Amino acid sequence: MIYIDGYYIGLIFKDGYLVENTIPLKCRLEGYSEEGEEIAELILKLYLAEIDDKKVRKKIKYKLLVPEFTKKVLDEVCNIRFGETKTYGEIAKKLKTSPRAVGRALNKNPLPLIIPCHRVVAKNGLGGYSYGVEEKAKILKREKDVLLRANKI
DNA sequence: AGATTGAGCGGCA
DNA sequence: TGCCGCTCAATCT
Incomplete structure (x- = not known):
């Protein structure tokens, strides 16, 4: 869970890929970590509509672990x-x-x-x-x- | 394997 | 408006 600009953002990685995230939240959930600070920043920008989601999908490595x-x-x-x-x-x-x-x-x-x-x-x-x-x-x-x-x- | 449950939709009164 | 039946993947039991 990353903290920036008053928001907590949860991230889960697997084999170097982002597989799960939360939207920016007002309160923290679990342990703090430094991992994926740049990604958390992008998610915050998405939340504030400051960046196009297409750009983000190109920029970061993510994997959809779903049926x-x-x-x-x-x-x-x-x-x-x-x-x-x-x-x-x-x-x-x-x-x-x-x-x-x-x-x-x-x-x-x-x-x-x-x-x-x-x-x-x-x-x-x-x-x-x-x-x-x-x-x-x-x-x-x-x-x-x-x-x-x-x-x- | 069968029953229930939704971040839904269209029809009918 | 409100109710009812249809739908179908996922989640129980």
Whole structure:
């Protein structure tokens, strides 16, 4: 668990690959470590919508240790662009499965923010988020604000 | 192996 | 609006 700028970020590595992370949190969970400070910084930037997730995925070594179906869903979610959203139903249609199955897969996204699962919303409303819908709303709002500002200038 | 459970959706009153 | 049935991968029992 890394501490920067008032946030704690949990990271788990396996064979040099990032396999699991938390979003930036207000309180610490477990032991402190120095490992992966640069990665934690990137995750914090993702959280604050200061960087594009595509760049982060290119920059860091990560591995998805999840079942095949879950991986397919997560790969599909990576195609959603910064500041945009898709519904569970849309993803399901593309993968020929059900919206519930998509939600189930996203629920266990081991790499939140890096895999932008927060950009998948329900048709009527926000849907859920493992860290609470308020967090989801905040992240999406920050991304939208960045786009708005870019378009204005 | 069978039952239950969701970060959902569409239809119908 | 609210309820009901459908869905299907994952998680129990």
